[in-house]
Amino acid sequence: MPDKEGVLRDLVVGNRILANENILDAYGHISVRNPANPEHYFLSCSRSPELVQRNDIMEFRLDGTPIGGDKRTPYLERFIHGAVYERNPETSAVVHSHAEEILPYTISSESLIPVIHSAGIIGPVAPVWDIAEKFGDTTLLVINIEQGRDLAIELGNNRVVLMRGHGFASAGRSISEVVRVSIMLARNARVLTTALQFGHRVQALTAGEVSLRQKMRPDGREFYRAWEYWATRAGCSDML
Amino acid sequence: MPDKEGVLRDLVVGNRILANENILDAYGHISVRNPANPEHYFLSCSRSPELVQRNDIMEFRLDGTPIGGDKRTPYLERFIHGAVYERNPETSAVVHSHAEEILPYTISSESLIPVIHSAGIIGPVAPVWDIAEKFGDTTLLVINIEQGRDLAIELGNNRVVLMRGHGFASAGRSISEVVRVSIMLARNARVLTTALQFGHRVQALTAGEVSLRQKMRPDGREFYRAWEYWATRAGCSDML
Amino acid sequence: MPDKEGVLRDLVVGNRILANENILDAYGHISVRNPANPEHYFLSCSRSPELVQRNDIMEFRLDGTPIGGDKRTPYLERFIHGAVYERNPETSAVVHSHAEEILPYTISSESLIPVIHSAGIIGPVAPVWDIAEKFGDTTLLVINIEQGRDLAIELGNNRVVLMRGHGFASAGRSISEVVRVSIMLARNARVLTTALQFGHRVQALTAGEVSLRQKMRPDGREFYRAWEYWATRAGCSDML
Amino acid sequence: MPDKEGVLRDLVVGNRILANENILDAYGHISVRNPANPEHYFLSCSRSPELVQRNDIMEFRLDGTPIGGDKRTPYLERFIHGAVYERNPETSAVVHSHAEEILPYTISSESLIPVIHSAGIIGPVAPVWDIAEKFGDTTLLVINIEQGRDLAIELGNNRVVLMRGHGFASAGRSISEVVRVSIMLARNARVLTTALQFGHRVQALTAGEVSLRQKMRPDGREFYRAWEYWATRAGCSDML
Numbered sequence: 001m002p003d004k005e006g007v008l009r010d011l012v013v014g015n016r017i018l019a020n021e022n023i024l025d026a027y028g029h030i031s032v033r034n035p036a037n038p039e040h041y042f043l044s045c046s047r048s049p050e051l052v053q054r055n056d057i058m059e060f061r062l063d064g065t066p067i068g069g070d071k072r073t074p075y076l077e078r079f080i081h082g083a084v085y086e087r088n089p090e091t092s093a094v095v096h097s098h099a100e101e102i103l104p105y106t107i108s109s110e111s112l113i114p115v116i117h118s119a120g121i122i123g124p125v126a127p128v129w130d131i132a133e134k135f136g137d138t139t140l141l142v143i144n145i146e147q148g149r150d151l152a153i154e155l156g157n158n159r160v161v162l163m164r165g166h167g168f169a170s171a172g173r174s175i176s177e178v179v180r181v182s183i184m185l186a187r188n189a190r191v192l193t194t195a196l197q198f199g200h201r202v203q204a205l206t207a208g209e210v211s212l213r214q215k216m217r218p219d220g221r222e223f224y225r226a227w228e229y230w231a232t233r234a235g236c237s238d239m240l
Numbered sequence: 241m242p243d244k245e246g247v248l249r250d251l252v253v254g255n256r257i258l259a260n261e262n263i264l265d266a267y268g269h270i271s272v273r274n275p276a277n278p279e280h281y282f283l284s285c286s287r288s289p290e291l292v293q294r295n296d297i298m299e300f301r302l303d304g305t306p307i308g309g310d311k312r313t314p315y316l317e318r319f320i321h322g323a324v325y326e327r328n329p330e331t332s333a334v335v336h337s338h339a340e341e342i343l344p345y346t347i348s349s350e351s352l353i354p355v356i357h358s359a360g361i362i363g364p365v366a367p368v369w370d371i372a373e374k375f376g377d378t379t380l381l382v383i384n385i386e387q388g389r390d391l392a393i394e395l396g397n398n399r400v401v402l403m404r405g406h407g408f409a410s411a412g413r414s415i416s417e418v419v420r421v422s423i424m425l426a427r428n429a430r431v432l433t434t435a436l437q438f439g440h441r442v443q444a445l446t447a448g449e450v451s452l453r454q455k456m457r458p459d460g461r462e463f464y465r466a467w468e469y470w471a472t473r474a475g476c477s478d479m480l
Numbered sequence: 481m482p483d484k485e486g487v488l489r490d491l492v493v494g495n496r497i498l499a500n501e502n503i504l505d506a507y508g509h510i511s512v513r514n515p516a517n518p519e520h521y522f523l524s525c526s527r528s529p530e531l532v533q534r535n536d537i538m539e540f541r542l543d544g545t546p547i548g549g550d551k552r553t554p555y556l557e558r559f560i561h562g563a564v565y566e567r568n569p570e571t572s573a574v575v576h577s578h579a580e581e582i583l584p585y586t587i588s589s590e591s592l593i594p595v596i597h598s599a600g601i602i603g604p605v606a607p608v609w610d611i612a613e614k615f616g617d618t619t620l621l622v623i624n625i626e627q628g629r630d631l632a633i634e635l636g637n638n639r640v641v642l643m644r645g646h647g648f649a650s651a652g653r654s655i656s657e658v659v660r661v662s663i664m665l666a667r668n669a670r671v672l673t674t675a676l677q678f679g680h681r682v683q684a685l686t687a688g689e690v691s692l693r694q695k696m697r698p699d700g701r702e703f704y705r706a707w708e709y710w711a712t713r714a715g716c717s718d719m720l
Numbered sequence: 721m722p723d724k725e726g727v728l729r730d731l732v733v734g735n736r737i738l739a740n741e742n743i744l745d746a747y748g749h750i751s752v753r754n755p756a757n758p759e760h761y762f763l764s765c766s767r768s769p770e771l772v773q774r775n776d777i778m779e780f781r782l783d784g785t786p787i788g789g790d791k792r793t794p795y796l797e798r799f800i801h802g803a804v805y806e807r808n809p810e811t812s813a814v815v816h817s818h819a820e821e822i823l824p825y826t827i828s829s830e831s832l833i834p835v836i837h838s839a840g841i842i843g844p845v846a847p848v849w850d851i852a853e854k855f856g857d858t859t860l861l862v863i864n865i866e867q868g869r870d871l872a873i874e875l876g877n878n879r880v881v882l883m884r885g886h887g888f889a890s891a892g893r894s895i896s897e898v899v900r901v902s903i904m905l906a907r908n909a910r911v912l913t914t915a916l917q918f919g920h921r922v923q924a925l926t927a928g929e930v931s932l933r934q935k936m937r938p939d940g941r942e943f944y945r946a947w948e949y950w951a952t953r954a955g956c957s958d959m960l
Contacts, residue, residue: 026469026470046462050472100427101434103431104435107442109440110438116885117885118818132446132449139449198828202828212857212858213859226746228771232768267705344671344678347682348683349681405596436677530949588922645929
């Protein structure tokens with residue numbers, strides 16, 4: 001079992017990487033399931049991810065209740081995380097993001113399909129969840145566990161679910177995997193957007209290609225190279 | 241009533257944030273109504289917003305006349321600010337910007353509608369004002385109070401009015417709110433521009449969603465998080 | 481008459497500004513006519529504009545011959561500058577650039593027309609010169625005075641001429657004016673490109689608006705504000 | 721014959737330039753043929769190009785076998801390099817990249833043709849190789865010499881071959897030439913993508929123009945200026 005401090009250090013690094021790669025800004029967050037207790041997860045208190053430090057990390061029950069009477073202000077949308085952990089036992093890390101590149105795909109019938117090899121990791125499809133279908137007019141924020149659970153149903157066994165007019169939630173087997181999924185999702189969106197502009201048919205990855213990409217070991221040397229690179233760019237290579 | 245020095249410090253921070261977020265460059269400006277005298281407002285002398293300091297702030301009557309015989313060169317387009325304060329008593333802060341992302345919507349019949357949750361704050365519509373309709377051929381600059389008043393009529397009770405071939409003016413209940421409106425307007429424009437390219441129908445926020453977003457308290461923790469983040473990126477977190 | 485050292489200092493600042501604003505990279509250049517001798521002009525030896533210093537400046541006759549037996553390697557395309565000075569007596573400064581934003585307009589029948597107020601300075605039209613029309617297959621570089629003169633004919637009394645598959649040449653009454661023309665040309669191109677994408681009619685500045693913008697004094701406070709801003713961003717505010 | 725240490729120093733500079741110019745990120749690589757033994761080539765061990773140093777360079781046989789029992793982890797896709805050297809005796813340096821700007825052209829029938837003068841160096845055409853045609857469903861990575869050889873056939877005598885959903889491989893007569901080819905390929909893609917959006921015919925370079933551009937000496941002063949500029953931007957001008 002991974003040691004808790006190592007996991008929390010990776011969580012801080014994940015926050016910094018996602019901020020530096022423009023997946024998160026003042027908003028959005030990344031969490032990790034407690035490796036010692038699958039009914040709990042770790043997530044920063046309400047701070048911009050770029051500024052998150054070890055001591056900002058809080059622990060939550062899956063329903064979003066802080067552990068140990070922690071009185072700090074939590075993120076309003078923490079329910080996304082708990083609901084995904086609750087539904088998918090194999091998920092160990094979750095990201096919620098408003099990355100601009102993917103937003104057009106949440107307000108259009110155009111599908112965000114994987115077209116580049118590095119995005120095979122996101123899986124064959126990214127369904128779109130519209131909070132209004134079940135909850136009517138809202139601020140579009142996921143502010144209770146019922147809304148989180150409805151989102152988790154739409155996510156299903158996929159790695160990514162888009163949220164209409166809002167952003168996406170992604171799920172991974174580790175912090176580094178969910179970071180990779182999130183960065184590659186945005187990259188794939190940029191490439192697809194440009195290719196669509198040409199007005200010709202766009203060639204997606206085949207089902208077989210996606211499957212082979214998803215089977216690549218997320219803890220191998222090739223994947224670690226990107227983690228090291230992103231951390232270095234984010235100025236926290238000393239935390240590796 | 242907020243203290244004057246606190247307001248002026250926030251005004252300097254607002255200048256720096258808007259410059260750093262590419263809403264202002266050498267041109268454009270942000271003002272705040274004098275909390276002790278609603279017939280006056282504060283605005284820098286003619287300097288690039290990125291370079292504005294506390295001592296650059298001048299005080300003006302709503303008609304654009306400097307207070308106290310201040311001989312420094314004012315911004316040519318200060319009349320935008322006074323005219324908006326004159327018409328909208330609830331407006332406490334005004335931005336005028338030439339942000340590139342919104343300019344295409346000022347020279348086309350395409351409407352800049354809110355499509356992402358964070359842009360609900362701008363309201364359901366951003367009307368376009370064409371200075372030529374009433375004033376014929378000009379430099380497109382708003383250089384007297386009559387032109388400012390005509391612009392303020394088009395703004396009406398909206399948060400934003402686009403200016404043909406020129407930029408936009410935005411109004412808020414506080415400095416941090418008008419900064420937020422301005423940044424989210426540009427972000428919304430980027431997302432909408434990409435979504436339009438797909439050639440399908442684009443799903444806007446509903447009227448109910450916009451209304452709920454506009455009712456969110458501009459001084460809450462969630463909103464402050466962005467102010468802190470933007471100020472940190474702009475290198476003036478020490479002024480918070 | 482402006483003093484020579486002041487002019488050369490401005491020329492260095494102009495190099496740095498245009499490099500920092502992405503109008504020049506390793507290639508492209510800016511020159512100034514010798515205020516004491518209209519048959520000569522000043523231009524750096526063959527160096528990237530970002531790296532140009534006072535001692536790199538060479539002096540040339542309008543036909544491109546270096547003055548004083550200067551043996552340093554000159555820019556291959558210096559003939560653009562001399563030919564424009566030769567044809568247009570009122571031109572005091574010239575830029576040649578490969579700015580990416582304008583290149584699409586040099587290989588398409590789409591016209592680069594002024595649509596934003598700050599681009600009125602470029603004039604009503606930017607004609608496109610194709611070196612192949614008179615000189616057939618070349619490297620597309622302007623490497624002798626005959627090619628320069630053919631380009632200058634196409635420029636005529638305009639401020640800008642586009643060069644097919646290559647870039648643009650711009651002319652101004654001062655260094656700061658030609659820098660402004662060049663930066664605003666690229667900005668206008670970005671805005672126009674996006675507006676064209678919407679598929680609706682794009683509203684250009686009227687002839688009267690362009691005329692009024694072109695009559696604005698290039699040495700006024702409003703224009704100097706941008707020069708100061710650009711120089712500060714380029715790290716050479718100490719040279720102002 | 722160039723001295724080995726000079727070649728390896730240039731290889732490190734090439735890594736840094738390509739990383740800084742966004743042609744490489746955590747992935748992609750640049751190699752050089754051993755000038756003293758054309759059956760060998762030099763390539764970093766598995767590290768992000770931005771972080772590569774002199775001591776990271778390994779030596780390989782053309783079939784991808786490390787020389788001297790070097791036990792460090794090599795790049796998975798090193799076979800691209802050896803296969804190109806094997807087929808094209810005049811090739812001295814090879815780049816493999818996933819540059820985003822070119823990816824849309826690998827998943828669409830739109831051709832990446834040279835439209836700007838600086839891109840004449842890439843040649844008249846960039847064919848697209850689809851690994852699936854011969855090898856069926858894969859991870860899209862080139863992980864053995866057979867796949868590399870199939871790619872090299874598609875490259876033929878061109879300077880660039882695009883790889884479906886993956887990136888490109890480019891070949892040059894020197895490190896600085898292949899770096900230039902790679903940077904200009906991405907620039908040309910950006911310009912072409914925008915020009916295509918206008919919906920009019922796009923004017924490509926003529927065959928004669930491409931031929932004249934390709935004949936320009938890659939070791940002349942004009943080309944060195946860009947190498948110096950890129951190295952300075954990448955923070956390694958001290959290695960020139």
